[in-house]
Amino acid sequence: MNVKTVGCLFFRSLCPCYTYVPLPLRSPCRGHRQNTSQPPQHDRRAQRCGFSPAASSKYDWIGPPDRFSNLRPIIYHIPENETPLERKLRHLRQETEDWNHKFWTNQNITFRRKRTLSSEEMAVFYKHFLDKNVKRHASYNREWYRRNFTITLLMAEVALHRTWRMLTGQGRRTSREKGKST
């Protein structure tokens, strides 16, 4: 237990309340489930970092900006009847969030190291910083645009599926009720 606490505190100090497990790029999604019968793995992880949404909440939760990456972490809600498409979307969003977090943490830490120069020297530093990172920034941009598009398209697909399910589900329910009453 001590080792786990220490490990958790270590990771918390690096990326507080954001990555409470070691960060592989394809990390399993964090999320919160509504029903308590499921093993609450994600809840336990969220609790370790000091926040977990109420069990009755059906929505995602967004947190304050991370102190390194300035990006806001999201805890995704995992609905009971999550379809494979929804799971794919959640995984992609989670992965993109982690990837973004990693990039910007690195960027900001590198940037902040040179805080203490005068304004002329800072101007030189800014230019140097940008020139040195052209390729890296360009590849990040390309990847970010690609991920952003894919996520948005998946979201549109999920929204359409949900609407369709709601419409057909309602139709099926009413016909079932009619069958019962007769």
Next chain:
Amino acid sequence: MFKTPCSRLTGVWKYIPRDGLVGVSVQPKLIANAFRCHLSARSLIQLCRKNQAEWITFQHLCFLKRQYVKSSNDLCQRARPKQERVTSVLAEQDDLVDGQVQQIPAVKPESSTVVAPCDPQDIQNEPEAARAARLEARQWKELRVEYSDLPGIYARLSKLKLTALVVTTAAAGFAMAPVAFDPVTFMMASVGTGLSSCTANSINQYFEVPFDSNMNRTKNRPLVRGQISPLHAVSFALACGIPGLTLLTLGVNPLTGFLGALTIFLYTCCYTPLKRLSITNTWVGAVVGAIPPVMGWTAATGSLDPGALLLGGFLFSWQFPHFNALSWNLREDYSRGGYRMMSVTHPALCKRVALRHSVGLIGLSALGPALDVTTWTFPLVSLPINLYISYLAFRFYRHGDRQNARKLFFCSLWHLPMLLLLALTCKKRRVTQDEAAVAPSMASLAL
């Protein structure tokens, strides 16, 4: 033997330091159960001693808790009277505590009580940690769209103030056109331009979420804060863009519709990505800013005249002192965000271009009468404000400091509306066909 009913150990453990030995006061229920079992404490002790392996960790825990109790003044250190008899017996041996806990069956310590931090420092810091956790929990927001918030969110998503300025420049272009003023066309052109601008701004914010998060100026935008989802933002953009462009194409004329579509394309697909790749983004952005007055003109006349291009030229040249001065004071933010702006990568060019275009405004104003857009008074009345902005641009060029950059930026904010207003007041009155026919005949009569 130990299967007593309700032998759960619940509640708070209290520890009594007495001559260095630990006594324990437990819930009355448990003690009552123990007595009911008719087992003496001594036999308990004997039975417990067998299980040595288990009591070592628990003993360690108790030792630490003892230390904590000693060092902390807040904890109650008095046993309840009823329990003292038990503790006086049990206190003879340290391992009594462990034994009792381990041997009584179905004793399941609640996770909130026994699974306490072992480290005494952790215990002392816990109130602070709990406070920090509480404060942090308050900052977490549910990602639920409140319908009452939507107008505000849309206003920020579409950068409503900037859109209003864009519509104003389009309206000025419309008003400067040498044709009769048609209010219906004017309204449709204004609304269409406004909607196109909303679309362009929304898509721009949709693309730039992680960059906006890292800049102070933009970190409170709706998508950054998660107030709406990316899909919602794109849907809003489409909901503005499709009616806007349709209105411009069908309600005004196809040329204006084309220019509107071109503006959206240049802003979202050229300017926004270029911001991170090359300083040419500023020139592309200046073209984007120059198109709305041209759109206003073409909405009125239906054709791309030199006058339209002149008005576009005013906006194009104006962009440089405006934007270069603004970006000068945001160099750190732009650099951290990875934006390639002249102010960061080519500071000398930045100042030179701002000066060049401020002076160029004087030249463009002189073109007004040459192209029959304005009367000859226009270059004269606009000279003072043009000279003033050129003077500020010159100071910015010479000194290149934050103060002068700020002065130049704020000057540009009032300079443009003033210039357009003056142009409007000096607009060349158009000569109608009847008037043109009458004038030569009157001249011949006079002769």
